[in-house]
Amino acid sequence: MSEKRIWTAGMLVIGDEILSGRTQDKNVATLAKWLNVQGIRLAEVRIVPDILERIVEAVNEVRASVDYLFTTGGIGPTHDDITVDAVSAALGVDVIVHPRARAVLEAYYETRGGLNEARLRMARVPEGGELIENRMSGAPGIRHGNIFIMAGIPHIAAQMLDALTGQLEGGDPVISETIGCWTAESEVADTLGAIEKAHPDCQIGSYPFFREGKVGANFVIRSTERDALDACLAALCEALGTAGFETFAGGI
Amino acid sequence: MSEKRIWTAGMLVIGDEILSGRTQDKNVATLAKWLNVQGIRLAEVRIVPDILERIVEAVNEVRASVDYLFTTGGIGPTHDDITVDAVSAALGVDVIVHPRARAVLEAYYETRGGLNEARLRMARVPEGGELIENRMSGAPGIRHGNIFIMAGIPHIAAQMLDALTGQLEGGDPVISETIGCWTAESEVADTLGAIEKAHPDCQIGSYPFFREGKVGANFVIRSTERDALDACLAALCEALGTAGFETFAGGI
Missing domain, CATH: 3.40.980.10 (MoaB/Mog-like domain)
Known part of the structure; x- marks a missing residue:
């Protein structure tokens, strides 16, 4: 309810x-x-x-x-x-x-x-x-x-x-965090899916890029809940780090 | 038919x-x-x-x-x-x-x-x-x-x-001509409407801009017929010139 x-x-x-x-x-x-x-x-x-x-x-x-x-x-x-x-x-x-x-x-x-x-x-x-x-x-x-x-x-x-601005009735603002990672998104697809499943108040988007001759991806987590967003971000950073990928806050 | x-x-x-x-x-x-x-x-x-x-x-x-x-x-x-x-x-x-x-x-x-x-x-x-x-x-x-x-x-x-490219069945390509004009589009709205009506194979779009502190507009004529396009363009240029507006080919 x-x-x-x-x-x-x-x-x-x-x-x-x-x-x-x-x-x-x-x-x-x-x-x-x-x-x-x-x-x-x-x-x-x-x-x-x-x-x-x-x-x-x-x-x-x-x-x-x-x-x-x-x-x-x-x-x-x-x-x-x-x-x-x-x-x-x-x-x-x-x-x-x-x-x-x-x-x-x-x-x-x-x-x-x-x-x-x-x-x-x-x-x-x-x-x-x-x-x-x-x-x-x-x-x-x-x-x-x-x-x-x-x-x-x-x-x-x-x-x-x-x-x-401020004239329309709405809900909680959508907030987001982005983490960049030097990996092909296809290397970490399972990780992303599992973490999104474990954090039902968050959506994770994956957006590949090519820079300096290397493949990378920005992972964008969106939520209306600050705590849920932070927990999801922490889980994702830990999983990527454990898997040996270099990450950086904010993405590209 | x-x-x-x-x-x-x-x-x-x-x-x-x-x-x-x-x-x-x-x-x-x-x-x-x-x-x-x-x-x-x-x-x-x-x-x-x-x-x-x-x-x-x-x-x-x-x-x-x-x-x-x-x-x-x-x-x-x-x-x-x-x-x-x-x-x-x-x-x-x-x-x-x-x-x-x-x-x-x-x-x-x-x-x-x-x-x-x-x-x-x-x-x-x-x-x-x-x-x-x-x-x-x-x-x-x-x-x-x-x-x-x-x-x-x-x-x-x-x-x-x-x-x-070239794999899909289509009709005649859409071609277009653009004419720029130093006028507020609201000065020439009637002219545009009348010329479009007189040239049923053409559509005219009007897109205002602000440059160098002046108001202008690009008028884009689209058609699949080269002759109809040229006739419409000529009619529009003449009408704008007759009304005293400065025009330039290609727009901004």
């Missing part, structure tokens, strides 16, 4: 530029790390094109299985920016112009050529949505219940997350 | 290291660009954790709507490498040790400590699977029908794709 509630998030990365390979996504890693600190686990990401039906479908499928849904991309002023339309359709609510978003954009564009129709698109929200502040370029993000609509441009998305 | 067949691919990125933010994925962009050249469109990507049921579900959902499915990650020797098990479960086939994969690994590890049980895991394939060559680290990728199971380490994944 003492099972802890695990809070989860899903993410939609929206945009042809990611699926065409033109742009390297950076928002997945940023959101993932931010969620770790909030005590929320990123459970699934989908990257979808700028096609309304595909976004609607993904919004509805992913939000059904997570506590929070984040989207990045598709909230600019051009014809391919259809995230607000898609989320509204998924929720079955109207698209409205948010009065405060309009006021924010009016102020922002006052010295930048004025608010035209395209710019006004960025004040549109699914009815019932609240704004997420964007200090950098005027156009706000949007929160609608457990859905968070954010910019695609990485530094703006990061700043919107910053505005949300 | 002259509608061209569009070939599509889906991708599963498998691994807790991506969802935890520890590792920045690079395989999506690599696969996307490679697919463009093969005349195949990347239609959807899902990033899923190292949980068997979640991978099985994603394999079956995504492969139902695309011509080809690619996976990256989870084919190493450790306990968290379960991609082969998951794909086999999704397909309803047994996991078997592939004789040639075993021979390849035996040869590779002959001077590297020999083939132990963990390393032998990397010779496992869904029954009926063929090997995709891996010249770099012995452990092969796997092709099973229209499913391609690849390594998570980017340079190995790229090299497996290289081995597949």
